[in-house]
Amino acid sequence: MTARLPVGEAPDVRRHNLSQLLRLLHLGGPMRRAQLTGLTGLNRSTVAGLVAELASLGAVLEEPVEGRKGKAGRPSAVVRTRPETVQVLAADVSVGRVSMALIGLGGTIVARRSRQFSDPSARTVARLLASLGRELLGSPRAGRHVLSLGVSVPGVVRGQDGNVRFAPNLGWQDQPLGELLAEALAERGIDGLRTGLANDGDLGALAEHQRGVARGYDDVVFVEGETGVGCGVITGGRSLAGSGGYAGELGHITIRRGGRLCRCGARGCWETEIGAGAMARALGLPEDSDESEVGLLLRSGSPALSARLDDVAEYLGIGLANVVNVFNPRIVVLGGLLQDLYPLVAARVTEVIGTTALRAPMEQVRLVLPELGSDAVLLGAAEYAWQDVLADPVAALQPAS
Numbered sequence: 001m002t003a004r005l006p007v008g009e010a011p012d013v014r015r016h017n018l019s020q021l022l023r024l025l026h027l028g029g030p031m032r033r034a035q036l037t038g039l040t041g042l043n044r045s046t047v048a049g050l051v052a053e054l055a056s057l058g059a060v061l062e063e064p065v066e067g068r069k070g071k072a073g074r075p076s077a078v079v080r081t082r083p084e085t086v087q088v089l090a091a092d093v094s095v096g097r098v099s100m101a102l103i104g105l106g107g108t109i110v111a112r113r114s115r116q117f118s119d120p121s122a123r124t125v126a127r128l129l130a131s132l133g134r135e136l137l138g139s140p141r142a143g144r145h146v147l148s149l150g151v152s153v154p155g156v157v158r159g160q161d162g163n164v165r166f167a168p169n170l171g172w173q174d175q176p177l178g179e180l181l182a183e184a185l186a187e188r189g190i191d192g193l194r195t196g197l198a199n200d201g202d203l204g205a206l207a208e209h210q211r212g213v214a215r216g217y218d219d220v221v222f223v224e225g226e227t228g229v230g231c232g233v234i235t236g237g238r239s240l241a242g243s244g245g246y247a248g249e250l251g252h253i254t255i256r257r258g259g260r261l262c263r264c265g266a267r268g269c270w271e272t273e274i275g276a277g278a279m280a281r282a283l284g285l286p287e288d289s290d291e292s293e294v295g296l297l298l299r300s301g302s303p304a305l306s307a308r309l310d311d312v313a314e315y316l317g318i319g320l321a322n323v324v325n326v327f328n329p330r331i332v333v334l335g336g337l338l339q340d341l342y343p344l345v346a347a348r349v350t351e352v353i354g355t356t357a358l359r360a361p362m363e364q365v366r367l368v369l370p371e372l373g374s375d376a377v378l379l380g381a382a383e384y385a386w387q388d389v390l391a392d393p394v395a396a397l398q399p400a401s
Helices: 011-028 033-042 044-056 122-137 177-187 198-213 269-272 278-282 290-297 306-307 310-327 338-356 373-391 391-397
Strands: 060-064 076-083 086-094 097-104 108-116 145-155 156-158 163-165 172-175 195-201 221-223 227-236 333-336 366-368
Touching: 011 033, 011 044, 011 076, 011 366, 011 373, 011 391, 033 076, 044 060, 086 122, 086 198, 086 366, 086 373, 097 122, 108 122, 108 373, 122 145, 122 177, 145 177, 145 198, 145 373, 156 195, 163 177, 172 306, 177 195, 195 198, 195 373, 198 221, 198 227, 198 333, 198 373, 221 269, 221 310, 221 338, 221 373, 227 269, 269 278, 269 310, 278 310, 278 373, 290 333, 290 338, 306 310, 306 338, 306 391, 310 333, 310 338, 333 338, 333 373
Parallel strands: 086 145, 145 195, 221 333, 333 366
Antiparallel strands: 060 076, 086 097, 097 108, 156 163, 163 172, 221 227
16 A cells, blocks of 8 residues: 655655664664654654654554553654664675675664685675575574665775775785676675675765764774774765775885885885784784784784784874874774774874874864774674665565565
């Protein structure tokens, strides 16, 4: 049954209003109808009709809430999303490991899987992604609507077709991961699943901006330090993509002239001086130590570690000073291993930024740790997958009903 349109509400306007309402609930959590009325500026009957339509699509549910003791009137109802029914798949490809999760509407992680791999070829990774997807889709927690798949990749990704132009830490150059993934999904009988691939730093920035520590800020830089350094930049509330979608590769700015050879072929890149290998060397571990081993030692919090990490702290500070000067952000989020490193070297990093960055932008910036922790990039991949659903809930959900 098609919902009747309020007088004067054209179909395009109604689609916009449904999108606005679902986005509010997806990012803001359960709300009463009165809250939705106030936030959207729509009248009560219009909001009631929109909620009813989203409920008929299986996207939301109205639940009665007991009124306060001694207060007259009917109990008010709270509208919430249905993460058990409407979901996306999100995946995070890192060096040697793939993580994937079913994530419900509203950002709830419903189920997750993780696998290690030794063969870093794009075809192997595509098949591993498809295998994990099949496993999650067959789990008892998979919802009635699993609508799309968002994939995070530690490299330069062409968004229109998922071609990975360059992922040096995986040894990839011009690898058609999007095409390989489509083939692998079809081989496992997974048809009709919309897929999108994007850079890990961009997705970490997206998640922290929408759900994490950077909510309410329009100028954000996310810096994730792992084997390499992934970065994402949001300026004026919008992701900075560049003409080809390749902007934000701050891990490959030259920070130390004549420094170590980077996997990209240049010397002295930021990631060679502050990435997992640099941290391992400073801590007296083998340079190719597993990231979990490096993180475990950093989290031990031993005061003796700070002095050993002085060079890493200096190069982190120099790079962040460049970030501050170029982008003038209000928030810089330090993710990955950097969230374990920073508490040990905060004083040194602050000192270096103070003597390197311009005073005016330096006065406006805060360095913070991610609210979403190690799930920032994975949740960013989910938000990437939700974009089409939130833009037009009817188009996304009706065919599957």
